[in-house]
Amino acid sequence: MLSAxxxxxxxxxxxxxxxxxxxxxxxxxxxxAHRPGQVAxxxxxxxxxxxxxxxxxxxxxxxxxxxxxxxxxxAAEEHPWCSAGLLLRLQRAAALRERLGLGAxxxxxxxxxxxxxxxxxxxxxxxxxxDGAPAQVLVLQEHTAGAERLHAALxxxxxxxxxxxxxxxxxxxxGAAGDAGAAAGWARTALVLRxxxxxxxLEGLAKLPxxxxxxxxxxxxxxxxxxxxxxGDPARTIALEADLLAGQKTGFYLDQxxxxxxxxxxxxxxxxxxIQAAGPDPAPLRVLDLxxxxxxxxxxxxxxxxxxxxxxxVTAVDSSAQALALAEANVRAAGGxxxxxxxxxxxxxxxxxxxxxxxxxxxxxxxxxxxKALPTGRAAYVKLNAMALGLLRPGGLLVTxxxxxxxxxxxxxxxxxxxxxxxxxxxRWIARGGQAPDHPLLAAFPEGHYLKCWVGxxx
Numbered sequence: 001m002l003s004a005x006x007x008x009x010x011x012x013x014x015x016x017x018x019x020x021x022x023x024x025x026x027x028x029x030x031x032x033a034h035r036p037g038q039v040a041x042x043x044x045x046x047x048x049x050x051x052x053x054x055x056x057x058x059x060x061x062x063x064x065x066x067x068x069x070x071x072x073x074x075a076a077e078e079h080p081w082c083s084a085g086l087l088l089r090l091q092r093a094a095a096l097r098e099r100l101g102l103g104a105x106x107x108x109x110x111x112x113x114x115x116x117x118x119x120x121x122x123x124x125x126x127x128x129x130x131d132g133a134p135a136q137v138l139v140l141q142e143h144t145a146g147a148e149r150l151h152a153a154l155x156x157x158x159x160x161x162x163x164x165x166x167x168x169x170x171x172x173x174x175g176a177a178g179d180a181g182a183a184a185g186w187a188r189t190a191l192v193l194r195x196x197x198x199x200x201x202l203e204g205l206a207k208l209p210x211x212x213x214x215x216x217x218x219x220x221x222x223x224x225x226x227x228x229x230x231x232g233d234p235a236r237t238i239a240l241e242a243d244l245l246a247g248q249k250t251g252f253y254l255d256q257x258x259x260x261x262x263x264x265x266x267x268x269x270x271x272x273x274x275i276q277a278a279g280p281d282p283a284p285l286r287v288l289d290l291x292x293x294x295x296x297x298x299x300x301x302x303x304x305x306x307x308x309x310x311x312x313x314v315t316a317v318d319s320s321a322q323a324l325a326l327a328e329a330n331v332r333a334a335g336g337x338x339x340x341x342x343x344x345x346x347x348x349x350x351x352x353x354x355x356x357x358x359x360x361x362x363x364x365x366x367x368x369x370x371x372k373a374l375p376t377g378r379a380a381y382v383k384l385n386a387m388a389l390g391l392l393r394p395g396g397l398l399v400t401x402x403x404x405x406x407x408x409x410x411x412x413x414x415x416x417x418x419x420x421x422x423x424x425x426x427x428r429w430i431a432r433g434g435q436a437p438d439h440p441l442l443a444a445f446p447e448g449h450y451l452k453c454w455v456g457x458x459x
Contacts, residue, residue, distance in 0.1 A: 014050040023444030025113045027068035042145030059146030069118035087157035108438040119147030123250040126227040128239035134184040139250035190215040231264035232304040259433040259453040271308040284311040288357040292316035295327030302336030313337040361399045368404035385419030405450035427456040
């Protein structure tokens, strides 16, 4: 519960408000003129400039570098952390995804600061069910002390949102414009809490085991069949198996959706040209999926290749046997052939044939978690991409990604340049991507931009 005591007021040093007024949602501890001593991590705080003028309301933390995170800049909104204020933010976030045409498939519903809910990540996984009835799994993460303090009010607001969506869906005429399909009510919604992320420790919070908070219909988030847009045909969907209870992040990498679609379009054009040149029975397309996890890249590209009449053979490499088992099921369901290699990728891929794959996807976890890790993380990215290029046939596609926020686009370009020099493989880069539209960006908040994706053709 949030405190009912009078709200503390924190004051900034002279001119320290410029960044906040420009749209940045954070204040650092060295920007504060003074702070009341009786503030617990995550307590509501009102922020003023040096002249005593209102700037924002949010939550504070007296012991961390990021001292304040803004929830509202509206002076009239006195309690943005109550369930009504949180519901308003959830409704705005959901409306944006609907306008983008993302509502009928799995998507990120809340992306922290970009959706006015700092420290909160909420993913909505639409499910493919045997009876065809609408169902969903919501996966919630609370990264900060302030987000954790919002927990009870946020759950109340979330239930209200889901019930309102179901009511509107039931009242909508069949085939209505903008129809996103039937919506699942609270009785067909599972809720998973994934406070097992290491960034919580920066706020003095413990990493907690995943928890299933609500599952009245027995949807089993640990073996969910999630609905995604088919990369080669966004009007259609594809169902992939994922572990939303204990899998990486919230169980899946929704942020790659736009990049998968971009690569699928490039591959489809390449396949059309290749089939015309190679005759009626070309060799199978060879795809190497590094850090495959549950096989999103392999499955989606298999779907594209088979739709073009081309057989595909996917080699998936990951260190997790459980992830590879899910990846195999997903790739086989999409029509792809399958080969597994369980390995620590950075220790080497000597078992794989050099210069023999048509497509190599390198989609690793973040190698850089903090500034101290920049040198070793950068070296790891160079090593990985040099190995990937050494496995790519001449004329093949390299798809390479980084989700390390501290490695910006210019630094990633430099990494790729040095990797190509090390591998002795010239590359022409033909496309770049980033995080999907359900992970929106604020121009004033570069910290929210983390995902890079480059696509190149090897010579």
